[in-house]
Amino acid sequence: MIGFDYGTSNCAVGVMNNDQPTILSLGDHGRFTPSTLYSPSRDIISHWLYQRLPESAQADFKARRGLSLQRSQNIIRELKLDGISPELSFGQTALDNYLNDPEEGYYIKSPKSFLGASGLVEAQIHLFEDIVAAMMMNIKTHAEQALQKDITKAVIGRPINFQGLKGEESNRQAINVLTNAAKQIGFKDVEFQFEPVAAGFEYEASLSQETKVLVVDIGGGTTDCSMLLMGPEFRESTDRSAHLLSHSGVRIGGNDFDIQLALKGIMPSLGMNSYLKTGKPMPVNSYNQAVAINNVNLQTEFYSQANRRFLEQLKRDAAEPDIFERLLKVHDQKLSYCLVNGAEQAKIALTEAHEANIALDEIDHQLSVEVSRGLMLEASNSQLRQISQMMDSAVKQAGCQPDVIFVTGGTAKSPVLNDYLTAQMPGIPLVIGDHFGSVTVGLARWAKRIFT
Known part of the structure; x- marks a missing residue:
């Protein structure tokens, strides 16, 4: 039995060992595998998965994915003729393969962000199920190798609300995708636990008395907040x-x-905030679409041929067409993930430094931009305000003030975030948890509690 953090940014597996939680090392990935997948073609993902399913599950999968499997056979033959391996890659290797040639192949980061999306047709839901199942299969295989035993039971973390516009309907859709994917690859018992609650379990293990804890879990795609009554008598x-x-x-x-x-740090170097020859401001919609890697609809619009024609017209109308040409390059070479990855690395660097450099050689030779903590605060002001309002809402619902604020998640390391949150509730201690591991070990604790 495992605690499975299928996260927006990273995936991890936790187990209990002598009543203490341990995060497993997943082969070359280490303890935390970036939530990424790269395939030479989107249409061969189902075939890769089919080949690795137990024989008992293959017939059912073939019945449901027959057309996709048929199509994949032709594509695999073409790939082999071109000397391209039909293997999928995951984690950092997936990102490396994408960055090596962004125009080729199919790369997806943080598929969890899309699972609650509105308007998905059946074929899209099937694709997401197969993507999630392939990623889970990779994780499960490494975890079983580490444990030297089969894993059949899992508690999977979930946010309070998945990304999506339809509330509970979006949540149900996302949970169905995750459940179907998990059972498809061999998990027999699958339960879910709210991620902030799981994160709080680890903090609870350190408490010696009853404490009201406001848990703020800043994940890759969602931020969840729970007010929990914790203490040794509840464990x-x-x-x-x-x-x-x-x-x-x-x-x-x-x-x-x-x-x-x-958007704030890089896009001005691609012509955002510039002007048209008429003196009017450059339209910003395409710039927003270009970096919206967590919105499948906006990315589809940006990479459409209709938008390519629109961008060509904007270039003709631009007062600085050479600068605007860089946005066309993002479109033609599918560089959205490159841009956002550069910003992510800069955000990480700003944890230790007040300024960071983003190299943009993929866009233009020797192009780079400088960003700072101040710019990050300005860029994320709207997001920070919404997180603050969410915390206030949780306190109001609970009808009491917290004794402590426990913050976890990768972005929790940021001084920009910590300073902002401390200012929202002055006088209440702010505790920073294991930035990536709190949810995982909390899920492991819960798995042992409910499965034994």
Whole structure:
């Protein structure tokens, strides 16, 4: 039995060992595998998955994905004729393969962000199920190798609200995708636990008395907040519903901070904030679409041929067409992930430094931009305000003030974020948890509690 953090930014697996949680090392990935997948073609993902399913599951999969599997056979033959391996890659290797040639192949980062999206047709839902299943299969295989035993039971973390516009309908859709994917690859018992609640379990293990804890979990795609009554007398309970005093969530996470930093820090070098020959401001819609890597509809619009023609017209109308040409290059070479990855690396660098450099050689030779903590604060002001409002909402629902604020998630390392949150609730201690591991070990604790 495992705790499985299928995260927006990273995936990790936790197990209990002598009543202590351990995060498994997943082969070359280490303890945390970036939530990325790269395939030479989108249409061969289902074939890769089919080949690795147990024989008992292959017939059912073939019945449901027959057309996709048929199509993949032709594509695999073409790839082999071109000397291209039909293998999928995951984690950092997936990113490396994408960056090596952004125009080729199919790369997806943070598929969890899309699972609650509105308007998905059946074929798109099937694709996301196969993407999630392939990623889970990679993780499960490494975890079983580390443990030297089969894994059949998993508690998977989930946000309070998945990204999506339809509330509970979006949540149900996302949970169905995750459940179907998990059972498809061999998990027999699948349960879910709210990620902020799981993160709080690890903090609870350190408490010696009853404490009201406001848990703020800043994930890659969502930020969730729960007010929990915690303490040593509650640790062994298998029903914590009475201790969950309130919860709230917003569809804002680390990816959104990266996107806003890319928009504010990088896009001016591609012509945003410039002017047309008429003296009117340059339209910004395409710039927003270009970096919206967590919105499948906006990315589809940006990379459409109709938008390519629109960008050509904008270039003719631009007062600085050579600068605007860089946005056309982003379109033609599919560089959205390159831009946002540069912003993400700069955000990480700003944890230790007050300024960071983003190299943009893929866009233009020797092009680079400088960003700062001040710029990051300005870029993410709207997101920070929404997180603050979510915290206020959780406190209001609970009808009491927290004794402590426990913050976890990758972006929790940022001094920009910490300073902002401290200012929102002055006088209440702010505790920073294990930035990536709190949810994973909390899920492992819960898995042991409910499966034994």
